[in-house]
Amino acid sequence: MNKHQQRHGLSMLEIVFSIGILALIMLPVFMTFSTGNRNIQLTDAEFRAHTAAIELMEQIVSLPFGKITSGEYDSNAIVDGGQFANGPVLYKITTADDLWRTMKIEDIKRDGRVLFKKITVTIKFAAAPGSDRIREFFMKTLVANETL
Structure with missing residues (x-):
């Protein structure tokens, strides 16, 4: 080539080098999309678990203090239409095969009198659809004895 030819x-080397740089730039972008999709699935599962916990908690908290029976209740006892503590109160629970509910109710006493009931609702759920990894969501509250 002489000086006057352009x-x-x-x-080919410039093209390969450019594609390599483009791939390095695009890799974080594709990773962001992948992570975002996984987070959306997790958020959906967490939202459903949170809603299930609120649903169960509201039913127990709405009972008169004397009807809230202390004890531990597992998923087999917490079913739609099932009795709470073998009493007259029936659960109204949204069925979900991928959520497992447990509840623990404890008495908090002072001077031999029950002042509060501590209610802990635990919801277990799969971290992602088809995943074997199980996550837990807890919700706790106190119910005061209104008869004191």
């Missing part, structure tokens, strides 16, 4: 186009 080169038009790109060499």
Whole structure:
């Protein structure tokens, strides 16, 4: 080539080098999309677990203090239409095969009198659809004895 001839186009080395740089730039973008999709699935599962915990908690908290029976209740006892503590109160629970509910009710006493009931609702759920990893969501509250 002499000084007066101009080169038009790109060499193969320049093209390969450019594609490599583009791939390095795009890799974090694709990873962000992948992570975002996984987080959306997790958020959906957490939202459903949170809603299930609120649903169960509201039913127990709405009972008169004397009807809230202390004890531990597992998923087999907490079913739609099932009795709470073998009493007259029936659960109204949204069925979900991928959520496992447990509840623990404890007495908090002072001077031999029950002042509060501590209610802990635990919801277990799969971290993602088809995943074997189980996560837990807890919700706790106190119910005061209104008869004191």
